[in-house]
Amino acid sequence: MTAPVIEVEDVWVRLRGHTVLEGVSLAVYPDDFYAIIGPNGGGKTTLLKVILGLLAPSRGVVRILGSREARMRNDLGYVPQFRTFDFEYPVTVREMVLSGCLGRITRRPRRYGEEDHARTEEALETMRIADLADRQIKDLSGGEQQRAIIARALVGGPKVLLLDEPTVYVDAPMTAQFYGILDGLRGRMAIVLVTHDIGVIPKHVTRVACLNRRLYTHGTNEITPDMLEAAYHCPVDLIAHGVPHRVFSEHLEE
């Protein structure tokens, strides 16, 4: 079996006197499409921040490609929750995507090279926003902004793509298109997707976990009632609202 790209081992996080994460362990493998679901305030963003090194856990370790060094973060592509930064900032789409290369530049002062520009054009093509490259990010639609943010995460050639609630501000037709794009990225990198909305889990996920302080998973792509009940602390009605859901186990779909 191949080695995991991300290992989270018994991570605990306490923030302002509250336990946000309690003994969370998980492993993400290179070909995984891992969905983590859970209620708002269940610690999903906190877990991502711990993996990204933005937050130090009170206990436990995170390994990226088997190492705990900070430079390993360059192998992570991060798509933050929408609207966490200022879209009024004067920056073009191309410049924003290019900025994703900054972490890998070793020469000082940091200046972009030919390869960085080539990777940027490639990421713009992948996300189908090459024709918008010279626009300001504030002049893009929500879906286009979302794709620009993903392009920035892709430009460094990450081993894992981490997405935090990527569909919150994207409407339903765009959501389908968005998951089409993610499917296209599979095989090139592992994908970890975090969402509170169990109705949007795409059918291609390889593993599902429920997070509400503790992480519940069977290591498969099935959401079972016991996982949901444990995570949401109440029986959850698994009605799929017309979205094809292979993730639910058979007996619930009668």
Place this chain on the structure above:
Amino acid sequence: MIEVLGYEFFRNALTAGVLASIACGIIGTYVVVRRMVSVSGGISHAAFGGIGLGYFLGIDPLLGATGFTVATALGVGALELRARQQMDTLIGAVWAAGMAIGILFVYLTPGFAPDLFSYLFGNILLVPRGDILLMMVLVAIIIAVVAYFYQELQAVTFDPDYARVMNLPVERLSLLLLVLIALTVVMLIRVVGIILVIALLTLPAAISRLYTTRIRSMMLLAVALGIIFTVAGIWLSYLANVPSGATIILVSTLSYAGALGVERLRQGE
């Protein structure tokens, strides 16, 4: 009209105005896009503590202000990172404490503080040659540092979380930016005075923001606007024989209001 250029004090005033405009166009751009206006206000008012210290120690008050504002900027930055205090409360405290320290030092200094008023409200027509030299050094430092760290500063002011994921030294860069703001504030004290610094720091950049799409071009336009405002302000204040700092600020504010109005009309069409 032109013969006034024959006076050294007037040429000095114009030189000081241009130097200050370069600094505030570059640094003001970061202040506007990163929304650090109140932090800058806090740092500039804390500078009064340094002015008072300068009087008390018998050194150039502007030199005292340089040390004091840089220390304040580093202190605010460190507290922001560690104390997890509400930033606006912290800024309010620094703002008032700096002024209070200044007042105490001035009171404790024997004799009369000669041009205390000019530090508060600016008097660009009285800028001595030594201060011009200090301003030139500060402008050179600001340009060199921003040119060297241009990409990093853009990443940190745009999306600090992402910058941290990319392993950029976000904390050190944030402190660096605060120090640059402090140095810019010192330059502006001579031109418009402590009380009015914040307007000249932010208004040219805020207007420039309306017409530019990149940090670099926003800086260039803000510098040009700053030069126009200060030169126009100095000239008008000379003609009307009124205080120069206040005139520069009113010229800037009216231009900002005009730019917003035009922008509103354009969007209404």
